[in-house]
Amino acid sequence: MHNSLNVNALINGRLLSMRTFKITIVCFAGFLVGCQQSDQSIETPKETVTKVADGATSQTDLPKNFSIGHQATSDVIAGWDIDVRPDGLGLPEGSGSVEDGESIYEDKCAMCHGSFGEGEDQWPKLTGGAGSLTEARPEKSIGSFWPYASTLWDYINRAMPFPAPQSLEPDEVYAITAYVLNMNEIVDDDFVLTRENFASIEMPNKDGFYIDDRPDTKNTRCMKNCKDGSKINIVLGPVYSLGKKADTVAEEKTDENDLAKTTYESVCQVCHASGVANAPKMGVAEDWTARLERGKDSIYSNALNGLNGMPAKGGRADLSDDTVKAAVDFMLSKL
Amino acid sequence: MDGFSQKEEQRLLKTLATESENLGLVERRSFLKNALVMVGAGATITPAGAALASSNLPPSVPSWSRQLGEGVLTNPYGLPSEYEKDTIRRTVDWLTPDRISSISMTPLHKLKGIITPNGLAFERYHGGLPNINPDEHRLIIHGLVERPLIFTMEELKRFPSVSEIKFLECPANGGMEWKAPQMEGLQFTHGMLSCCEWTGVRLSTLLDAVGVKPEGKWILAEGADGSGMTRSIPMEKALDDAIVVYAQNGEALRREQGYPIRLMNPGWEGNTCIKWLRRLEIGDKPWYQREETSKYTDLMPDGRARKFSFVQECNSVITSPSPEVPFKGKGWYEIEGIAWSGKGKIKGVDISLDGGVTWRPAPLKGMIISKCLTRFSYMYQWQGEPLLLQSRAWDETGYVQPTFKQLRAERGGNSIYHKNAIHTWKVHSNGSVQNAQLS
Numbered sequence: 001m002h003n004s005l006n007v008n009a010l011i012n013g014r015l016l017s018m019r020t021f022k023i024t025i026v027c028f029a030g031f032l033v034g035c036q037q038s039d040q041s042i043e044t045p046k047e048t049v050t051k052v053a054d055g056a057t058s059q060t061d062l063p064k065n066f067s068i069g070h071q072a073t074s075d076v077i078a079g080w081d082i083d084v085r086p087d088g089l090g091l092p093e094g095s096g097s098v099e100d101g102e103s104i105y106e107d108k109c110a111m112c113h114g115s116f117g118e119g120e121d122q123w124p125k126l127t128g129g130a131g132s133l134t135e136a137r138p139e140k141s142i143g144s145f146w147p148y149a150s151t152l153w154d155y156i157n158r159a160m161p162f163p164a165p166q167s168l169e170p171d172e173v174y175a176i177t178a179y180v181l182n183m184n185e186i187v188d189d190d191f192v193l194t195r196e197n198f199a200s201i202e203m204p205n206k207d208g209f210y211i212d213d214r215p216d217t218k219n220t221r222c223m224k225n226c227k228d229g230s231k232i233n234i235v236l237g238p239v240y241s242l243g244k245k246a247d248t249v250a251e252e253k254t255d256e257n258d259l260a261k262t263t264y265e266s267v268c269q270v271c272h273a274s275g276v277a278n279a280p281k282m283g284v285a286e287d288w289t290a291r292l293e294r295g296k297d298s299i300y301s302n303a304l305n306g307l308n309g310m311p312a313k314g315g316r317a318d319l320s321d322d323t324v325k326a327a328v329d330f331m332l333s334k335l
Numbered sequence: 336m337d338g339f340s341q342k343e344e345q346r347l348l349k350t351l352a353t354e355s356e357n358l359g360l361v362e363r364r365s366f367l368k369n370a371l372v373m374v375g376a377g378a379t380i381t382p383a384g385a386a387l388a389s390s391n392l393p394p395s396v397p398s399w400s401r402q403l404g405e406g407v408l409t410n411p412y413g414l415p416s417e418y419e420k421d422t423i424r425r426t427v428d429w430l431t432p433d434r435i436s437s438i439s440m441t442p443l444h445k446l447k448g449i450i451t452p453n454g455l456a457f458e459r460y461h462g463g464l465p466n467i468n469p470d471e472h473r474l475i476i477h478g479l480v481e482r483p484l485i486f487t488m489e490e491l492k493r494f495p496s497v498s499e500i501k502f503l504e505c506p507a508n509g510g511m512e513w514k515a516p517q518m519e520g521l522q523f524t525h526g527m528l529s530c531c532e533w534t535g536v537r538l539s540t541l542l543d544a545v546g547v548k549p550e551g552k553w554i555l556a557e558g559a560d561g562s563g564m565t566r567s568i569p570m571e572k573a574l575d576d577a578i579v580v581y582a583q584n585g586e587a588l589r590r591e592q593g594y595p596i597r598l599m600n601p602g603w604e605g606n607t608c609i610k611w612l613r614r615l616e617i618g619d620k621p622w623y624q625r626e627e628t629s630k631y632t633d634l635m636p637d638g639r640a641r642k643f644s645f646v647q648e649c650n651s652v653i654t655s656p657s658p659e660v661p662f663k664g665k666g667w668y669e670i671e672g673i674a675w676s677g678k679g680k681i682k683g684v685d686i687s688l689d690g691g692v693t694w695r696p697a698p699l700k701g702m703i704i705s706k707c708l709t710r711f712s713y714m715y716q717w718q719g720e721p722l723l724l725q726s727r728a729w730d731e732t733g734y735v736q737p738t739f740k741q742l743r744a745e746r747g748g749n750s751i752y753h754k755n756a757i758h759t760w761k762v763h764s765n766g767s768v769q770n771a772q773l774s
Contacts, residue, residue, distance in 0.1 A: 064543045068493050072475050072485040080475060080614050083555055083565065085622050122432035133638035138749055140629065145640075148623050155625040158563035162436075165462060165561045209632060212644040214753075216745040217737035221685060221729060222694065229692040232723070236761060237516025237770035266463070270433045318466070 082166075084154040088199045091153065094170035095194040098187065101179025104172055108161045111276040111309055117141070117183045121274045127183050130204070143184030147209055149201040153177045163270065163315035260330035263323055267314040272331065278309060285335045296332075303328050419445075424455060425522055430511070435463040436562070438505065440526025443652075443673070444659040449500065449530050449701060449708040453584050456529035458591045459505055461626070462562030465611055469595040472559065474579070478617035481546030488581065488595050494536040494544075497578060499601065500707045502530040502675045504647045506604040506631060506752040513748045516770040521657040524758065524770060530675075530708040531592075533599050535580035538573045541615075551617040555624075556598050559613035566607045566631075567621035568600065572645070576601050579612065602677030602706035603645040604752075606631050636747035647677035649736050650755040651684055651711070651728035662717055662766035670697070670713040676730035677706055683729055684711040690723030690759065690773050691738070697726070705731075722762035723773065739772055 084090040106115065113119055117126030129139025138144075142152060157173045159165050168176070178193035186201065187193070193201075264272075264282075271279040280287035291299055303324050306312035313319050314327075391397035415422060424439040431437040441457045458464070469488045477483035505527035511517045518524045538554075547570070554573050558564035568577070578599040581588055588594045593610030600607045606626060621627070621643070633641040651674035656662050674681045680703055685694040697713040711726065729735040739756040761771040 062495070065546070066494060066544065068490050069484040069486040069544060072477055072483040076485060077475060077477050077483060080557075081477070081616065082563070083557070083616065083622055083624070085618070085620065087620075133634060134636065136748075138634060138638075140634070142629075146629055148628065151623055151625050151628050154622075158565070159462060159561070159625075162462075165563065208639050209628070209642040210639060212633075212641045212646075214641075214644065214646070214648065215734055217741045219727075219735040219737045219741055221727070221735055223685070224693055226694065227690075227692055229689055232690045232692075233774045234690075234723070234761060235516060235772045235774065237772070238519045265434055270435060273433070 082154075082158055084150045084157070086148040086150045086199075088150065088195065091150075091195045091198055092170045093195060094174050095192055096171050096173070096175025096178050097192045098175075098178045098182040098189055100171075101175035101177070101182070104176055105179050108168075109176065111271065112162060117180065120276050123276075126180055133205075133208070141184070142180060143186065143204060145205050145208070147203055147206045149177065149181060149186075149198065149203055152180060153198075156180075163311055259323060260326035263319065263327040264330050267316050267319070268327055268331065270314075271309070276309075282331055283334045288332070288335055292332075296328075299328055299332075300325050421445075422455065424458060425526075427511070427518070427523055436461050438507070438527060440522045441529050442522050442659075443526050443528065443654050444521045444657050446654075449673070449704075449710060450584060451529035451531055453531070453586065453589045453592070456503070456531060456583075456589070456592060457505065457527050459527070459605065460560070460562075461564050462560050464590055465560045466590065467559060467595060467611060472595055472611075472613065474596060474612060474615070476541060476545045476615045476617070478555075478615075479548040479551035479619065480617050481548065482544070484545050486541075491536055491579065491581060491596065494540050496534055496536055498532055498534040498582075499578065500530065500532045500702075500704055501599065501601040502528065502647075502677075502706060502708050503599075503605050503608060504528045504650075504675070504677075506606060506644070506647065509754040509756075509758075510751045512756075512772075513743075513751070513754055516772045518770060520659045520770070521652065521654060522659065525652045527605070528675075528708075531583045532585065533578060533580045534582035534585075535578045535596070535599070538577035538579055538598070538615075539575075541579060542573060542617075545617075547617055550619045553618050553621050555614075555616040555618065555622050556607070556609040556612060557614040557616070558593075558609045558611040560611045564609055564611075564626065565622065565624040566609060566627055567624065567643075568598075568607060569643075570617075572600055572603065600645070602647060602679075604631060604647060607645060631752060633746065633750040633752050635750060641750075644753060647675075648753065648755050649676035649678065649681070649728050649730040649734050650674070651681075651726040651736055652758045653686070653724055653726050653760060656724070656762060656766075656768045657760060658768045658770060661768050662762065664766065665717055665719050667714060667716050670715050670724070672697075672711055672726050673708045674699075674711060674726070674728035675706070675708050676728070676732075676734070678734065679705045679731040681709040681728055682731050684709075685727045686711075686713050687725040687727070688715075688722045691725055691757070694727065717762075717766075719764050719766075721764050722760075723771065724760040724762055724768075725757050727757050740774065 081090070111120070112123035113126050114123075118128065119125035125139060125141050127141050127143055129141045129144035132139045132144060146152065153173055156176055157166070157168060157170075160176075161167070174193045178187060178191055181187045181193070181201065182189060182191060186203065269282070272282045275281040275284070275287065280291060291302075302310060304313060304321055313324050389395075391399070422442055422445040424441065426434065426437060426439040428434075437460065439458045441451055441455055446452075446455070472488060474486045474491065475483070476486075508527035509524055512524060516524075552570050554568045554570065556566055556568055578601075579596055580593070580599045581596050583589060583592055588597060593608075593612065596612045597610040598608050598612050627642065631644075633644050635641065651672060653670060653672040654660070655669065655671045662668060670686065672684070672686075674684045681699065684697045684699065686697045687694045695713075697711040699709055700712050701710045703709050711728075727736050736755060736757055742754065742756045759771045759773055761769045763769065
């Protein structure tokens, strides 16, 4: 049995008598084709084969509908059917004023998008850029670029606020939408957005799109003397047009604090890197002084339960308490 | 190594290597690491490592030939060799404000053949990576249909399945390069690209199950992630070759790729291939969602934008040499690369060594599959001369990959998406390779 599989061990997990061993060898040889063991000491369950029903076995004449799946009732669909179209199809009952929208926006949106929709750091700008679409650096804001107001309602409802998607009530979505339209000077200060007046809203860039008309280039397979080689001007990269060097090497995951660091990067960094919504900034000691004076447990507690702009566990209820605490420790270790 | 003569250093290293050979692999590594730290070799770890490794080279019998290795199930799910640690996805941190709505790139310079290993396929999330329990996930198909249906994941696997190798590319692949050669390496200029064998049920089969009404012309595909990602897909594509996918390269779809199910629209923008798919609604018009208006539309010089620009047109790039894979000395090399087209099969690839003055066909190799990565290869004896390396692919529709000049003439520099220009690598006389653009 040197250097090969031990058949006895493979079959029974123990050494067998020579007689059984011979049977086992035969059995092993027939392993894949179905072994019939004659040894009375091993019971073979008897199977009865029911006759296979005729029909539906022709592989060239399969039914169009296999009748797999269950009816999706309107109740079930309603819970997930959240999309809204430009003609207003899909909008729920409700309304919201510019005035109400302003206070909700300040509370839930301004942290990233800025009080005037100017965008904090690299977070999206919501306003400005009118007439800039033909310029060298176009600004594609809601006012300057988006063709339909329905897109705004739909997107806020499904994906905003970024750390807490699908958390807003319909009236809140109407109000925020109204306010963002107002910021873009599309509706007046006293405007109240409703399902009924929704379709009347016209976005400035509604005619700014056309169906893909590619292919637009017509290169040919020139093989020789395709250009004057002496006149080739070479621009060598990288040219950092954003003034920053690419962080091209992923950090090696050798940090003992690996989970904590990953948690920070994937959950906490959104706010704590830039300090939006008054979040204490990563690595800025003075942001943390007062908090540390209240004790580490107080910081843990705020991280776990939420406080002001800080959602409980940074909006990730699935994280364990220990993971959240480890992320807090990681941040404190960088002060 | 400070304080040692070179001869003494070599002797010491050899002694260490000999002493360590009685140890198992793991212990040996640890022993050597500590020993090197003790003799202060931290700063010269490379020459030290090379000297130690030589004891495994012929005529010596290597240590791993004189001991037993690890048993089965040491790694119940196998992982790459520890010597492949730099074969990883990477990101460019300044592209996005955080990593939740962001992208990482495939290390194309490390890959061979046409299949992207599951752990290396580029990631793109709009609301982070969800962790979905398949038992608690459903696909609902409703709208303009005769029979709105809801499916469990097990039920989807009862339908006849198909397995197809198709590339998947983010339409923003190379988008940073519109104005200048901004990225340092191949992974960043072309790495929003992968190619896998996808297994699942044809969307048309599912549409037969629900019975689409005659006025149903568009389908809204929606994900279950925190961004509720959505795209409007024309019915023609759904009936042509779209697949609701549950497996990737033979195993269950990876979380990063939409576990437990995603949509696959072969040859189209990766963004349309909705991951974590939960809902398909059939309607008579498109929905104009955020990701098909504000984003994933192509701004043209006249200030208008192309919409529903679904197809990823013919493209190619040389993967070796590349900035990450330079020439190391004169001699024969295989100039190798990949070509792909969202419109069908690659018909051919030409390469140029002189920046596009002269072109010669590069043989295709391996399988040539529609809407799939295709390999090309050109053996070349390099004598240390500087090169301007380019590849130019063409597909079965006759479309020839354009130059940057042609692309910019049509689209300006602000369309972000669908950059498929002929790419240039400048090979320097020392063998190093640099990203370049020609005018």
